Amino acid sequence: MTESPDSGHDIPSAGPSAGPSGVAGGVAALLVRQAGVISRAQAIACGMSGRTVARRASTGAWCMVHPGVYLVAGHRPGHESRVRAAALWAGPRATLSGPAAAFWHRMLDEPPGTIGFTVPRTMHRVPVPGVTLRRRVLDPADRTVLHGVAVTTPTCTVLETAPVAGPRFLDRALQRHVGFAELHAAYCRHMGARGNRGMGELLVACADRADSVAERRMMRLLRDAGVTGWVHGHRFGPWTLDLAFPERRLAIEVDGWAWHVDAERFAADRRKGNALGTAGWVLLRFTWADLTGAPELVVRRVREVLAAAA
Numbered sequence: 001m002t003e004s005p006d007s008g009h010d011i012p013s014a015g016p017s018a019g020p021s022g023v024a025g026g027v028a029a030l031l032v033r034q035a036g037v038i039s040r041a042q043a044i045a046c047g048m049s050g051r052t053v054a055r056r057a058s059t060g061a062w063c064m065v066h067p068g069v070y071l072v073a074g075h076r077p078g079h080e081s082r083v084r085a086a087a088l089w090a091g092p093r094a095t096l097s098g099p100a101a102a103f104w105h106r107m108l109d110e111p112p113g114t115i116g117f118t119v120p121r122t123m124h125r126v127p128v129p130g131v132t133l134r135r136r137v138l139d140p141a142d143r144t145v146l147h148g149v150a151v152t153t154p155t156c157t158v159l160e161t162a163p164v165a166g167p168r169f170l171d172r173a174l175q176r177h178v179g180f181a182e183l184h185a186a187y188c189r190h191m192g193a194r195g196n197r198g199m200g201e202l203l204v205a206c207a208d209r210a211d212s213v214a215e216r217r218m219m220r221l222l223r224d225a226g227v228t229g230w231v232h233g234h235r236f237g238p239w240t241l242d243l244a245f246p247e248r249r250l251a252i253e254v255d256g257w258a259w260h261v262d263a264e265r266f267a268a269d270r271r272k273g274n275a276l277g278t279a280g281w282v283l284l285r286f287t288w289a290d291l292t293g294a295p296e297l298v299v300r301r302v303r304e305v306l307a308a309a310a
Helices: 021-031 040-046 048-061 077-092 098-102 156-167 167-176 181-189 197-205 209-226 263-278 288-293 295-309
Strands: 037-039 062-066 071-074 115-119 131-135 143-146 149-152 231-236 239-245 249-257 283-287
Touching: 021 037, 037 040, 037 077, 040 048, 048 062, 048 071, 062 077, 071 077, 071 197, 077 098, 077 115, 077 131, 077 149, 098 149, 098 156, 149 156, 156 167, 156 181, 156 295, 167 288, 209 239, 209 249, 209 288, 209 295, 231 263, 249 288, 249 295, 263 283, 283 288, 283 295, 288 295
Parallel strands: 115 131, 249 283
Antiparallel strands: 037 071, 062 071, 143 149, 231 239, 239 249
């Protein structure tokens, strides 16, 4: 195996004795692995001549996606081929980053309209439509290779994507992909990076100590909406309720992200919920994502339950 200087992907070696069948086989194998896209450098490394590449491009058999990168006829364009084509153009020193990396890690269902890469400060290329290059030093601990493409690690990807995709994305990521401790460690490595301030605010909401922040936001929502009759820190048996409407037997619990990573707290919250239900209370649970992403729906739900209880 050898490595193309333009692609960063392993490709079959093609020595002087490689015949037509060997060339075709090598190209075909690449196309299968790369969702139908191939770079000129890869094709030549497989034994194809530059003249043959040019002829296939001129006849439309190979459609140029980016300079020196082609989608071969018979392969349908899609999300994967778009990302791979951008990665082939960007080269082996580029690292897929941000929402595009989140798609590659299957944290998002589709890539963004513009595929972003992090590249060394010394790398200078003329931008092409649909691709952006961000020049900065990337810690080796934040870079990995997934399905043949250099990409930021899951924690670094979440760190860069959350300020753009919002708290609901972070909520899902902490449930399914990364832990808070490793996310915080990545944040510390990125101190001072562009966009890191917004991530810092989200991280505060993830930590256990941020429960009071979420509760204050909930109380502010109720005050601004003119909803009264609630108390903060209402005692119920051995537990303390975040907010409660004792006369209507409505309890409100605000979940940050901490309960996703604290099994004991998760179990205690469920025991509290069961006890409330047995005593005839209605329990509403809201997440930080609810409070920041859909505050009007939170207030509407509270009003509905209060009206039903009345």
